[in-house]
Amino acid sequence: MTLHDARTFNLPRTAGTWPAQRLVEARAVIANVARHSDHLVRLACNVLVTHGKSDTERRDARALLFVIDARRPMRQRHVERSEREAGQ
Template sequence: MSPADFSSAWPTERLAEARAVLADVAHHSDPLIRLACDVLIRHGETADEREAAQRLLVVVDARRPVQRAQREDGGRVHS
């Protein structure tokens, strides 16, 4: 593969990978979901795709403090 082929294939391949991650979001880690969202926010083909990735990123980031608190608490539930 020549350098020109590599550079032209990169965006298409990364977008496809990002879309695949978000299509199966339940089976991927939050860091990978964040990365996929970042790719689509910056390089998504449509405004709808970029906006959907931005909304998902907000959701993933919003649940992070809860997960951190549960880890620090040993997973105990408080009443």
């Protein structure tokens, strides 16, 4: 690590930049939901539900979170069924 790297590594971060960056990332995940894992979509929805700028954005994130969570038990049942069939 060079001296320049050490100096830039320890720069104080402004308190207002990281929440805005997380919102941008969460919106990008939601915009391309088909390409991201359910876990990442769930995290993005939680960020938007908590920190979304508008009521519509928070409501839509809650609705998508409901859909993602509703799919989870079906997938879990499929995994359990596959494990039972493999054991026979």
